[in-house]
Amino acid sequence: MRSPRFRFLAAAAAPLLLVVAACSPGTDGDDVAATSGDDAAVTSAGPAASLADVSVEKDGDTPTLTWDGQPFAEGDLPFVTYETQTEQVAAGDGDEVPETAEVEVRYLAVNGANGEQIVSTFENEETVTMDLNNESLFPAFLENLPGTQVGEALLMALPASEAFGPAGNPQFGVGPEDTMVFYLEIEEANEPLTQAEGEQVEPEDGLPTVEADGQSPAQIDVEGADAPEELVVQPLIEGERKEVQPGQLVRVHYTGVTLSDGEQFDTSYERGEPFEFQVGAGRVIPGWEEGLIGQTVGSRVLLVIPAAQAYGEAPEGADDAGSTATADPQAHPLEGEDLVFVVDILGAY
Known part of the structure; x- marks a missing residue:
């Protein structure tokens, strides 16, 4: 039987592991042909949905997602996108996030295929550090977090090709065609340390x-x-x-x-x-x-x-x-x- 200690460690690491690609999406010709092209994608996963129709509701500090005014899981699933979408939910009033920052965020992740919550750091009142110098992070975070402000909240929808790729991620129940929807709150941004401070x-x-x-x-x-x-x-x-x-x-x-x-x-x-x-x-x-x-x-x-x-x-x-x-x-x-x-x-x- 697996040790309870290691189950705990796996759970503790899950919020960060979810935003780090296990490997880069395929770049050879066969993989690109299998995962690119709107016509092929629409046929296999469904028509594209708009993140503009998704809202965030809060019960205290705990967020949930709604789609066209309904709980996300009761919407016209699957929620599919074929390119990264971002929507600002609330403006920030803190410092601008630099390209090389270590960004402290709280986030909720939902599987667009079935509306199920994958991970939420809000439940344990914890944050996750996203190191923007780490090229293994999903490209959407590397490209969209710089230039935001501390205190900002945003929604992001990532197509499968910009997340775990054609392999998906069975550990988190993410299939090869599943869109991932994130709600993020930017808590802090710091330059990486090179020595104690x-x-x-x-x-x-x-x-x-x-x-x-x-x-x-x-x-x-x-x-x-x-x-x-x-x-x-x-x-x-x-x-x-x-x-x-x-x-x-x-x-x-x-x-x-x-x-x-x-x-x-x-x-x-x-x-x-x-x-x-x-x-x-x-x-x-x-x-x-x-x-x-x-x-x-x-x-x-x-x-x-x-x-x-x-x-x-x-x-x-x-x-x-x-x-x-x-x-x-x-x-x-x-x-x-x-x-x-x-x-x-x-x-x-």
């Missing part, structure tokens, strides 16, 4: 000391630092953006050293780009999984991680370096080591 925090005594400029590996001094009995999470800079949640894709820059001697064993700066991982997918050590959840984007976080939450405690009989005469050749080189990381949280999606 926020309020400085005075660390507690007894921890490793850190010098960091956000552009090169952090200098971490472990002299006099206490060995951890449990995970230590110490913000050094407290960011002002949203909190990291289970299931999100997180982008970070980091530097790691061993607590025993302060030797650097890894840093993302030497690879020239941030590291990305999904929280809860098992790609990082447990100390990262636990330590970064709940921290805010923009934060710089000092993690002091006991060996048990890093690469495992040394086996019985090991010396201080974690080695034995019959060392396991499969053991991680950092087994038995307490580790220290400085992590800049640059994004969470």
Whole structure:
């Protein structure tokens, strides 16, 4: 039976996954011939409908869609479009969204084929970050969100060819010819972070000391630092953006050293780009999984991680370096080591 934990993670990631194409729509001749041309499309999916006939009604903060004054699912389905349509529902009064922004939105998505709701972030009062630098986002968002304003609300209808293409998306119940209808509210727009940004925090005594400029590996001094009995999470800079949640894709820059001697064993700066991982997918050590959840984007976080939450405690009989005469050749080189990381949280999606 599938783990309930992973069902939760899949649900947490669903709002973002729905607006990211699994692969680009087909571009070879056969695919284009099969999905282009109004006559062929009308025959297979039905006549085109107008987004101008769709309205948004709200019960408190919860939106529903109506079509020609009726609940969407009771309209003359399927609702079909063969090109992207957009309609402004409400004007915004905030900053203009730049082409390179990370845009915080709340949205409702409905399948035009059957009128069923696919995803709504309004129900959990959550937002989704759409990174307009991510070319995997649906083209409609990359093309239409820049130039809008924070506070704006809009409707968008996407033809199948501009969403998941001829494969559809069985995970969300989207067929190969299904139009997708979105209602979006733009909550915030920020330029992507390249380093931590926020309020400085005075660390507690007894921890490793850190010098960091956000552009090169952090200098971490472990002299006099206490060995951890449990995970230590110490913000050094407290960011002002949203909190990291289970299931999100997180982008970070980091530097790691061993607590025993302060030797650097890894840093993302030497690879020239941030590291990305999904929280809860098992790609990082447990100390990262636990330590970064709940921290805010923009934060710089000092993690002091006991060996048990890093690469495992040394086996019985090991010396201080974690080695034995019959060392396991499969053991991680950092087994038995307490580790220290400085992590800049640059994004969470």
